[in-house]
Amino acid sequence: MTQISAGAPKEKLASRTAAMIVMGISTLYFLVPIWWLFIGSTKSREQFSSTAGLWFADFNLFTNIGDLFAYNDGVYLKWMLNSIIYASFGALLGTLFAAMCGYALAKYRFPGRELIFNTVLGGVLVPATALALPLFLIFSQFNATNTFWSVFLPSIVSPFGVYLARIFAAASVPDELLEAARLDGAGEVRTFFSVSRRLMTPALVTIFLFQFVAIWNNFFLPLIMLRDQTLFPVTLGLYTWNSQVNQIPEIRTFVIIGAFLSIIPLIIAFLSLQRFWRGGLGAGSVK
């Protein structure tokens, strides 16, 4: 140990400095765009194009937020609410169903088990965009496009969640515990909800997060399904605004501030729940 540090202190300093420079530049790369978005949100429309992009001019953030919320009868708030409803309820139900299915695949032996698992695994590889178009045509057979359900129902299904749930259930729920519960006379379904679900909770949070993000980021399915803008999630809403900027220039301020506000909840959720990501991602790469 002493030999190494005595032998090459200069080299060590050099590589430390080089490492920190790489980290510093990377940090700028990742954070400067978000900083710019924040600065842009604080500026009036005139100053947005006339002042330096990376520093404050007159602080107009709250005026801008007020204008954004008032614009078009508060449609932006509606979009945010829609995104929250699609993502949180979709992820909640999706996690529950994926957990039950993955749990059954991990803890019970029955014919067709591997077939079901492999089919679901194949589902992970099917591009969501390849499903969106047929889904639209199927929903239109029932006159159900342009409804809340046409976006909500398909997004509940999470094959990746089943895959993760199976791995997690196999790892975190011991068979002996299930046997003990059986000897106590508890039913299988009750055991799942009272015992196994608790053991699987950290894993379930991970599945929930994955699916929440997937639904929150979903763009193609709403783009294809929805015409009524009061049903839009915030991504689709901002997209339509952004494509109208050339016709309605004052909308640009709303695109900037709307984009900034829309990422805040997710960033907070991410940073506070980060340990679940790491656990989940680690397990995902075990195989």
Place this chain on the structure above:
Amino acid sequence: MTTTSVPRLKARRTPVKHKRAIAIFLAPFAVLFAAFYLLPIGWAIGQSLLVVERDGTFGKPVEVFGGLTQYILVFQNEAFWASVGRVALFGVVQVPVMLGFALVLALLLDSPLVKGKKFFRLAFFVPYAVPGVIAAIMWGYLYSPNLSPFAAFTSGFDLLAPETVLWSIANVVTWVYVGYNMLIIYSALLALPSEIFEAARLDGANQLQIALSIKIPLVMPAIVLTAIFSIIGTLQLLAEPQVFRSFTSSVSSTFTPNIAVYTTSAVPNVSLAAAMSVVLALATFIMSFVFLKFTQRKGDQ
């Protein structure tokens, strides 16, 4: 024959306990999976086998079975194959660059050379919280020749020109996903037992040697996983280029396969769009599968 099959049948039947519970556990997911995965896939395949026929120029259009006609049209569709070539080029460059970047950051975070690891880990992961659409809108302004804070550069060098826009989009995708991939690789690195490196360190190996000859081979499964997800993501490229269409005319209505499908379905030419979707889904399947097999065999050697 009968004597052997009867006990086998019994032996197979007895172990299935808790049938009712299993059914309850599987049913909700199975129903939804069938309705929103299997049915659309089957529907797309069925639709892709139909052609539209008309009685004369103004006759009523009727859908009839056309065999593989739509697939022949897909294979003759130059715009579609140009879009496939575009995302292939995109993937060949962007996926290795992004994963290389993610790997370097993960190794640096895992090495003793860096201080303030928690801050960097969070900072790099933040862009993953930004949806692709929002990220594309943001970068669209950053690339703009007059509104960008880097206008001194972007007004002289057009990042939204036909030759450059693909790489401008690649940068958006890279920006969003580097932190996510870094975190996958970093978690794999953290899971490695540290005794492995002790011996190498005592032998005088430096951090770079340890990283190259010990750490990278051991976290290869994690890297393969990130590569497969990235390949799938590349073939599905849609939101970012679609957003860029409002910033520049360089992004055509057939820029990526998915945009081509979307444009074709809006014509409407539903059967051709369905055939394109099927080809795309098959290509995704094959690419992921081949990549997985290829890396597995390489790992065995």
